[in-house]
Amino acid sequence: MTSPSVRVPRDAVEVLRRVFGYESFRDGQQEIIDHVVGGGDALVLMPTGGGKSLCYQIPALVRPGTGVVISPLIALMQDQVDALLALGVRAGFLNSTQQADERRAVESAFLAGELDLLYLAPERLRVRATIELLDQGEIALFAIDEAHCVAQWGHDFRPDYLLLSELHQHWPQVPRVALTATATPATHQEITNRLGLGNARHFVADFDRPNIQYRIVPKNDPKAQLLELLRTEHPGDAGIVYCLSRASVEKIAEFLVSNGIAALPYHAGLEARTRAEHQARFLREDGLVMVATIAFGMGIDKPDVRFVAHLDLPKSVEGYYQETGRAGRDGLRSTAWLAYGLQDVVQQRRLIDASDGDATHRRRLNSHLDAMLALCETIECRRVGLLAYFGQQGSSACGNCDACLHPQQSWEATVPAQKLLSTVLRLHRERRQKFGAGHVVDILLGRRTPKVDQHGHDSLTVFGIGTELSEAEWRGVVRQLLAQGLLAVEGEHGTLVLTDASADVLRGQRTVSMRREPKRPAKATSSSATKARRAEPVELSAEAAPLFERLRAWRGATAKEQGVPAYVIFHDATLREIATRAPSSLAELATVNGVGENKLAKYGEHILPLCSATPAD
Structure with missing residues (x-):
């Protein structure tokens, strides 16, 4: 639950460097962090992979007390805490999966001031004992992650999030930071109203994810189209395939496995133990494909997801953006691919007509679908349309979507x-x-x-x-x-x-x-995308590639030994930089992005021999 930590400096830049191993902040991060460290409330809209977590983790380390993070992701809290422990950050969580003695240990650590970050599921706030516990400790801040869950007209509403409006009433002096990776202007306003953040400072980052290539193709033979995508562009890559129904999930997973691709199903109809096992395998193993309904994915912090494929039309642009954003969190080139056909439209309209709720609710669902259809049918840059939906006007054509690569007429x-x-x-x-x-x-x-x-x-x-x-x-x-x-x-x-x-x-x-309906077969688009991907400067040199593979093998064995996902040890991007630079000393290794003090002390002596070894070794 907790571990010995490095001495945490009370300066945000020093925390970034010494704990997280980065020399500089990304655009917008430092302004948010400084504001929250100073005690201000904030609403942060930032794309997946944009570095939202640092916007509350660093203030929690700099301010006195414990940062309390409200997160709906019970199944992922252990991994989130493991990732922080690997950095030397004292972290714990409280949720319904724990035994009584585990909860008591976390509560004791919190009361003793031995936690930097404490993760809570929102329903814990309904328990009087939780409120009494928090009242007895020192709280550095409240972070409300996945804040779009409070929006009843959004794509991922959680009723328990409505309780969070009471945080400010009970702890008026504790700063709050609410964060989400997706919000239209309407959802942005709803989050503001429901969480009482009218006087907070609002930070809206650039929603563009330039490393993701958006492609929407006519649905012909979707299973064959998907198989071709995986074989020609993403052999051995980790990815997510979204399907509308549980039956489709099972069929597609079986189809991929029968064609030699390691794939697992995930949907609400599976036993809880099976879902947990499949999620854990996806996070911990390299190259697995998860075939899932939208029940899977929120909060998945796996950085090396190289593709997200949709075999059915998403219900809204917000849902589509959130789901595709799970690709390429490490900033490397990734693919967002959607196969879409007439039957998808008919099916979605039928589902809306049969949905619960009044006429206003159905009109809202239809407007969400209309926006998604407009994105599918546009002849303009997909990215421009996507960003405009989130209120980001005036973007120029990206040159990295199907509409730009193969202009439609x-x-x-x-x-x-x-x-x-x-x-x-x-x-x-x-x-x-x-x-x-x-x-x-x-x-x-x-x-x-x-x-x-x-x-x-x-x-x-x-x-x-x-x-x-x-x-x-x-x-x-x-x-x-x-x-x-x-x-x-x-x-x-x-x-x-x-x-x-x-x-x-x-x-x-x-x-x-x-x-005009495209005449070229889907594989022509795939081929062009493959060429673009191989041309990326992130590809390793022939000299660095063997070292990278040795580092990956070491990371895999270490992660298995510790029972944590491989990315908790190091991200691929960090291993690539190590492989390219081949540091010969701890001082050199310390300058690599993603190598903080704790990881340097823990893994440095294991990495340096790999860097000096020859392939024959």
Whole structure:
């Protein structure tokens, strides 16, 4: 729970250097830290991998007392504490997974002033004994991690977070810092209101993650597309694959394993012990792929996740950004890949129609989905659209997304839109019938299917008027009309219906422009991305690569021996720098980013012989 620590200086820059092993702060960090160290409240919006944790960890070390961190991530608290202990920081946690004697040991350490940081699950604040415990100790600050969980209209609401508004009332002199990696202006305001942070200083960082390449591809054969992505671009890499349903998670995990890729499933239907085991393996082993529902991922601090793939359309841009942000926390090149098709839109609309809540709630869900569809269908830079959604306007094209690497063209689609809308209109008005997209496309293409024959739809005036487009192109037209609000789906079977805006198109009072469906196969995009990745300056030289592998092997054995994730020992980025510089003394090793005093003392004598050894050794 606690361990002997290095002497903590009372200066933020010295803490950064001696404890964490970094010579300088990232953009924005020092201003936040200085403000909180001075006793000010803060709301911090900063992207995943941007260094949020230092914004409360360093003030907790500099200020007198214990920093109390409110975190919803019970399953990850042990790893978070282990990572701090490895740095020589005195840390502990209290949650429902502990035995009574473990809780008493942590409580005693807190009361004795022997903890720098104490992690609590939010539900602990409902327990009177927790409040009484905190009242007896000295609190340096309250850090509210994953603060977006307080937003009821957000993507990850936690009812217990509503309790946190009472912190300031009970401890008015203790500074609070609330942190999140994702918040639209509306969610930002909701966090402010619910946590009573109107008088706090707000810090909004640049949400751009330039090391992540965003790509959205038409869904064709998603399993084959995913397999190609993993084999051509990410062989042996750790990654996360998100699926909408538990059944899909199981099927995709089995498919990957059958094709020689180490993969594990994760969803709420698995036993708690199995979920915990799979999560622990993902964190501790190299090169595992986690196939999961969105139940997995928040707070996962694994720095070397090289890709996040979505096989189903996310419900919102906030959720998409949060999930893709789990890739590349170490700053190295990573991929955010999404396969998206017409059925995704139909399925999401159906789920919204069937959801609990009133009409206002469903309208909010639909607006979130509309924004996600707009991001998928844009011909502009994905990153520009993504950042604009979070209120970051004026960004320039990134040159590192599919829209930039392979620019899409728009085309005048008014006539095809009129043909398709007319078909839907005639089915409903003339025959009082409603059908899904597949049947509508069959009519446009003039196909005499059993369903067409059964209903006599070959006699419709629109039968066969759409042969200028392929089936895939017509399905793209349907999808983009849905995205533009010119068509809608309703009912359990996803039938197509017109909207109020459809009439303007049918009357010729509104033109329709669409993104042209890409002709190139998915692997062309993958190939280009692979070339870009290999061109990155972070790739190791031929001389450094063998040392890097020796360091990884040593790190893996050490992590296994200590029962902690490999990144708790050192991040890949630190090992790469060691491999490139091959330090020959402890003084040289101490100048490597990520090598603080505690890790230098603990691991330095093990690393230097590896640096001086030859491959034959």
